[in-house]
Amino acid sequence: MSDAAAANDHGFNPRLIVGVVAIGVIAFIALWALIALGPQLSSGNDGGGHALSKAAPGYAGIVDLAERAGAEVELRRRVETTRYEEYEPLLVLTPTHRTRAPEIAELLDAGRRGPALIVLPKWQTMAVPGQTQKPGWVSVGFPARPPVAMLPPAHFGKVAIEAAPSKAQQVPARLAGHSFTAWLPGNVQTISGDNLETLIAGPGGGAVLAQVGDRDLYILADPDLINNLAFASRDGAVGGAMLIDAVADYADADGLAFDVTLNGFGGQRSLLRFAFVPPFIGITLCLLAAGLLALWQAWMRFGPALKPGRAIPVSKAALIANSADLIRQARRELDGADAYVKSQRTAIARRLHAPAGLDDAETAVWIDKHLRGGGDLFSSLARRLPLARNTHEFVADAQALHDIRKDLLRDS
Missing domain, CATH: 3.40.50 (Rossmann fold)
Incomplete structure (x- = not known):
């Protein structure tokens, strides 16, 4: 089916609507002009x-x-x-x-x-209908x-x-x-x-x-x-x-x-008549031109109308982003270091089935045994992250802990 046929089946013809609107506007203006100037034009x-x-x-x-x-x-x-x-x-x-x-x-x-x-x-x-000669x-x-x-x-x-x-x-x-x-x-x-x-x-x-x-x-x-x-x-x-x-x-x-x-048959004094005679006819034409320009601008807009979005998006990512933004605005990023280390250590130990009864330091050493050589140890990063002096050090050590978790657990 062609695009024209699809448009006819699923909506109005734009040209037809423009024609109807144009005829309506012209007829409306002509009606008021005839009401105002009718006695003088009769x-x-x-x-x-x-x-x-x-x-x-x-x-x-x-x-x-x-x-x-x-x-x-x-x-x-x-x-x-x-x-x-x-x-x-x-x-x-x-x-x-x-x-x-x-x-x-x-x-x-x-x-x-x-x-x-x-x-x-x-x-x-x-004048009697049917009896008037002319x-x-x-x-x-x-x-x-x-x-x-x-x-x-x-x-x-x-x-x-x-x-x-x-x-x-x-x-x-x-x-x-x-x-x-x-x-x-x-x-x-x-x-x-x-x-x-x-x-x-x-x-x-x-x-x-x-x-x-x-x-x-x-x-x-x-x-x-x-x-x-x-x-x-x-x-x-x-x-x-x-x-x-x-x-x-x-x-x-x-x-x-x-x-x-x-x-x-005289030109009665009225605001309606003044709108169609000099000098006020200029104001009427200006208002008419402004209306046509506004209609043209509305018709020729770029793309569909923008819909307002939600103030708070609905998703886990949005919740995390909002929480991170609140922490950043409060300048409390470094205060979450201990909690972040604990969450990473707990997740790795549970997924790799660490032995029961190990404390935090022993769990960190046990995790080090599963790492490949040539990189930072989990235990050293866990001790260093809470001691970060600025956000740059904090982000670097946190990213390293995240990479260790990703290598051991094969997830993101």
């Missing part, structure tokens, strides 16, 4: 009432028409706090029925009281008056929003020297208030387009004058374009800036 064509929507309540039509006409148009996905004296666009806010007053106040205050147009919401819409369109919608509480009193004062039952009609209007026709829809929505000046009046009272005091702050009560629904006819599209142009000219604005943060 096309916004969700059927809502904002500048990115191509549905009936959206304003993608007026945005496209203004761009084709050569106007300066921008879509703001964040709260812009910088104001340029040479460029001051008309900020168009398209809140929803769920927008709160502090959110509108933040945008107005951030612009340092630059020109702004508030387009009030009117329609509650939904993606991003809506199939069901009904008018619903927005809550008055969405307009901050500090900016607009006390206002009232009404929906007057009426038929669709044309209303002549003149604003900033522009004469045009405003195409009012049926069930037109109007606004009234003590601090509001009517620019385009509604059929049943109230204002369709109003200015807040003497400020460059305007309210379009009915969005059907400029939304995509108005672009269903040529005349409605012309009327909507003329209205936006007249308001921008009346406010002396240099362009149009459609805000989409109120509709959920």
Whole structure:
């Protein structure tokens, strides 16, 4: 059987595991990046009432028409706090029925009281599966008056929003020297208030387009004058374009800036988003590179992982070595000379069956008789070893006794 077959039979394929881990890491990073940057990367064509929507309540039509006409148009996905004296666009806010007053106040205050147009919401819409003709369109919608509480009193004062039952009609209007026709829809929505000046009046009272005091702050009560629904006819599209142009000219604005943060498409402030945008994207990339290097180092280590050994090995040799080490550390090597001589003498006498009744000196002499000539006698070594003056003499005499035992007993 080949090595590859053996690896497949007895373990995982390393390449497969590396691929799975790599795909998992990339998918994890991509998921968090999409969560952080999703609102900014979204096309916004969700059927809502904002500048990115191509549905009936959206304003993608007026945005496209203004761009084709050569106007300066921008879509703001964040709260812009910088104001340029040479460029001051008309900020168009398209809140929803769920927008709160502090959110509108933040945008107005951030612009340092630059020109702004508030387009009030009117329609509650939904897409019914199987009945929506195109993606991003809506199939069901009904008018619903927005809550008055969405307009901050500090900016607009006390206002009232009404929906007057009426038929669709044309209303002549003149604003900033522009004469045009405003195409009012049926069930037109109007606004009234003590601090509001009517620019385009509604059929049943109230204002369709109003200015807040003497400020460059305007309210379009009915969005059907400029939304995509108005672009269903040529005349409605012309009327909507003329209205936006007249308001921008009346406010002396240099362009149009459609805000989409109120509709959920802004770059919210969060630590997660900061990790994927400058300047913190550099830190994120460094941390990612450090993690990859740590993974590579763990994968490319030399040899198998080292296993910790026992503090005290289990064997006779380890026991002897530990005992010898303790004696050496205590510097008591020379104190064991008598015991070593006795152990060697006893072992040789027992193995060679020495006669009984012999004392230590007689046993040493008896051992000498079994030695070959030309070497040290056992008895002389036994007397000299306890008198050793240093470890070198002790080791030499002890080795000689060990050699005598090995020659006589034929062991190690």
